[in-house]
């Protein structure tokens with residue numbers, strides 16, 4: 547094209563129309579204005595939707611429970627089915643009424659979105675049975691744990707309109723969106739392992755998502771805090787326990803430090819690459835019993851969180867969560883109340899940070915009358931949430947408290963598992979076993 551033609555209009559003025567540029571500009575301006583207006587309206591509606599929650603604390607609590615899932619990290623219905631009904635699921639109808647604190651109508655009234663069902667069996671010694679000082683005497687703990695896993699899966703399957711098995715944060719969110727209660731599982735004490743990493747791996751394969759390092763007895767993995775403190779055996783996590791924790795990280799089994807001694811809890815924070823959960827423990831600063839969590843743990847969580855963590859040994863200590871428990875004898879001296887439990891939640895929030903608190907009631911794991919007044923069973927979650935709203939917890943903090951913080955722990959355990967995907971299953975044997983040839987190269 548000749549240089550002179552570049553300035554020439556391609557069409558005669560008359561065909562383009564005299565006001566074409568102005569119309570185009572006006573149209574563009576109008577379009578932009580319309581877009582801005584639309585954006586303002588959409589944003590306004592979204593904001594309105596977020597802020598249009600009722601002001602009344604209890605109504606607001608119900609609305610928040612509908613919005614994001616409440617996940618209780620410790621409920622003991624499976625052991626209640628074992629001990630009250632000899633594992634006969636047909637002896638109860640959870641659509642009508644449960645054994646103690648838990649049934650479907652009350653879970654629904656409470657707005658529950660997910661439950662970690664504890665597949666607990668008791669410590670050796672509690673039934674006059676002893677595993678010996680070396681934890682080498684064979685026991686039925688693995689059989690009994692398998693039965694607890696089985697009865698839990700049966701229970702979830704028996705009520706498909708209400709329950710659905712879940713193994714991840716995504717499963718929980720999906721269940722909540724579908725109006726069903728997600729069911730996960732947790733083992734409550736490494737005495738349930740039979741000192742075998744193979745057993746640990748198989749529990750995970752069956753869908754168990756956390757393991758508490760101890761119940762109220764010491765075991766080959768770690769020291770317990772007992773019921774009222776115990777003289778230490780390993781001074782924290784044993785050499786074998788270190789391998790157990792590493793293997794738990796590798797397979798995505800969350801390390802739970804409830805019931806453990808203070809030394810064990812600190813070791814867990816140091817050793818675990820994935821965030822530690824305290825599935826059902828309160829704060830010693832509110833009620834000083836050995837079963838509750840010492841403030842040094844909260845301070846460590848806060849410090850690690852502030853540092854952005856992964857500082858010492860690459861640990862995610864700063865993501866740990868302490869789920870407070872409604873087991874009356876860990877809430878207050880004498881008759882516990884909902885306000886006492888709320889004091890524990892406030893204390894963990896104050897000392898560790900509000901993104902480090904959860905709810906792990908221990909319902910069905912304590913006698914009927916040993917839950918706080920005002921928080922007697924699973925139907926009372928909204929009352930507890932309403933109390934925290936009255937105490938100034940924001941909507942986002944409540945969403946974390948009721949489940950968001952625990953979902954974060956689940957997701958983090960998954961990501962550590964992915965990071966360790968290239969590592970081989972541990973071949974380590976518990977050194978004191980006498981049933982296998984002593985030629986094994988790796989014993990601890």
Ligand SMILES: [Zn+2]
Pocket residue numbers: 734805826908
């Ligand atoms: Zn417990």
